[in-house]
Structure formats: C-alpha cells, structure tokens
Amino acid sequence: MFTPWTTSRALHWPGNVSFWWLFGIFAGLAFGAGIHRIYGVLTYLTNQRVPEIGLRMALGAGTRNVIRLVLGQSFGMIVVVLASVFWAL
Secondary structure (H helix, E strand, O other): OOOOOHHHOEEEHHHHHHHHHHHHHHHHHHHHHHHHHHHHOOOOOHOOOHHHHHHHHOOOOHHHHHHHHHHHHHHHHHHHHHHHHHHHO
C-alpha cells in the first residue's frame, strides 16, 4: 500500500520545509493582493465623493468632520468585508 508518509522522505510533504516556505510565500502574496484590492476600492469610493466633500467643506464642515465621514464609511466597508470572509470560512 502506497502512503507518502512512509514511502520516502522526499514525499513526506507535511514536514517538508520547502513546501511550507512556498505555502507561506503564496499566502503572503494572496494577503498582499487582498489588501491592495481593498485599498483600491476605498480609493475609488472616496474619489466618487470628492464633489460632496468639497461641498461640505464649502458649507463650513471642518477637516475633522470630513475625515470622520470618510473613515466611518471606510471602516464600515472593511468590517462588512471581513465579516463576510470569516463567515464563509
């Protein structure tokens, strides 16, 4: 009977260091790509609201209020995305 854990040391992939290095590298790349996409979506959404932000500032809203508005929307979206990801796991 063929089992990779008893046949050969080269096929012993759970303990193979190079396998876990490759796994870690690709996991890091996937994480980086995900963060990059979230940043891109947040940038796109913020750029769509530039006229609204300009109008709010022209009507007297302070910089702190505008930053709170943008970060509140961004934080809400990040929470929804993370919740859906963890729910899927």
